[in-house]
Amino acid sequence: MKQLLTVFSLCLCLAAGAQNKPTIAIIPEPVSLKTGTGTFTLPRNVIVHAPLHTEMKEVLGVLRQRMARSTGSTITLNNALPNPVISFLLNKTADKKLGNEGYRLSVTTKGITIKANQPAGLYYGVQTMMQLFPKEIESTTQVGNIAWTAPVTEITDYPRFGWRGLMFDVSRHFFTKSDVKKFIDNMVRYKYNLLHLHLTDDEGWRIEIKGLPKLTEVGAWRVNKTGYFGTFSPPAPDEPKDYGGFYTQDDIRELVQYAKERFVNIMPEIDVPGHSLAAVVSYPELSCTEGADKYRVRSGEEIMDWSKGNPPTALVDNTLCPANEKVYDFLDKVMTQVAELFPFEYIHVGGDECPKNFWQKSDQIKALMQREGLKTMDEVQAYFEKRLEKIVLSKGKKFLGWDEILEGGIAPSAAVMSWQGMKGGIHAAKMGHEVVMSPTTYAYLDYMQGDQIIEPRIYASLRLNKTYEFEPAPDSVDARFIKGGQANLWTEQVYNMRHAEYMTWPRGFAIAETVWSPKEKKNWDRFFTKVENHFGRLNMAEIKYAPSVYDPIFKSSRTADRQLKIEMETEVKGLDLYYSFDNSFPDNYYPKYAGALVPPKDAVMLKVISYKGKQPVGRMIAMPISEMAARADRVRR
């Protein structure tokens, strides 16, 4: 009997063990992860040992804020107390494999140890550690009735690239200092280390420059418009220009410090000579064009004709004048202060999408071309870039621009951020220039994540699975020149912080895994399982994300007898699509999609929702039949 009981309780244990086997879902995927048997359970009193180092503040901050808040545990840092639950150790002799950002994380049934060469490694280790606990650990309020367990594991981890960036456009819409801090808080969870702030554009100048007060008195403000950016009615003279904002130099210092404590550099972008309408409106003498004093900061009305591609034809001259010495004095002042405010080694100077049609008409430009022997408008821009390069270098900074700076002859020391696909970056790397890859094809977070029938409409789409295909270091180039990769969140259509989050996640997970994890560790099926786990974590953390990956992909065409045929597929496996044509709301009692549909003759709407088992996971999508017909007939909407 006794023997029987033992066997019985062993079975129970095994069953319970199997049931509770925690899922390990770490994003980005670590270099090496070995699981053991058993789990560690977080006690109510957590004794922590840690090196006394100023840079440990935020490493411990993760425990003191995120862990203590959800679990209710008390965190006591005291190296003199015995039996630490969590130990942070800085290696006395460098563990070469780990570099400056790597770590080793060991979870045993008794406790957790994180070792690294530098505090940054401990910071990334603690982010991984949080992901080993149940998702509720990310709750913004205390959660009861949870066993705070983490599986026994041994992890060795370090990044593939040193440049792991996210760009946040704070010009098209202004985002407050606390929004930017939130953006940083979110990105560090996924081991990003570079925040590129796009600080200036046609829609607003966002950084205080002493001695140039109009940049922020005038250039930071515009008329507020809501709808589809790019199609807004021109602002009337009496409409208040009270929408916008800027960061004072103290704000910038605070943000730089906030980022630094979290092992993030901030790279400023001053986008010139195009995208400069806010500067031109503030100081019209910087323009080659007479009448620039009548311009206003753009509110989203049409100012460019894109019908001939890049560069566009400008309807108003949004450029700084390369033939005007005042422009270089202006840029010298700006770069002096920007260089002082941002310790990061690069200044991004933009250089993209610079229209040349006003330059073509300008006598000043014609005289410059004659004097300098410049034959084309690209060479005029290259002349400007080379002068700007000298200014930037004179401030002790490196010069970096979008890939248009290659046109007309690249400045000798320039680094290139490749956005028009990979080709500019490949070309630059082959010439021996440093490159950061951030191609529209994989890394543009402003693009729609699903069908435009439900997403806020913009001119291009980028689904999560495509984002995950990003490979920043193509075989054809010497990998030493590829500093890393970056995703860009332009905000023409992003009006608030919740939507900024929606656009960033989950595609930000995919880019994080691309720039951190070894190439051979990438695996879409495993990644997507982790994404779903992290949706739960973001829910707990109250961070918004897009569920678009669950929504159907629609295709429409005409049958041989001209009937409309609608097909649907899904981006991920294991989903069922339920639909209706009768305008009611489908659920899992409705017809399940099993192949091409021909809508009933007078139907006006196809409604679809995706399920995983019995759970609705996608959104209720209402697709007008007329839209499907228009697409089938290739009528552009």
Ligand code: ACM
């Ligand atoms: C860009 O997207 N114009 C760099």
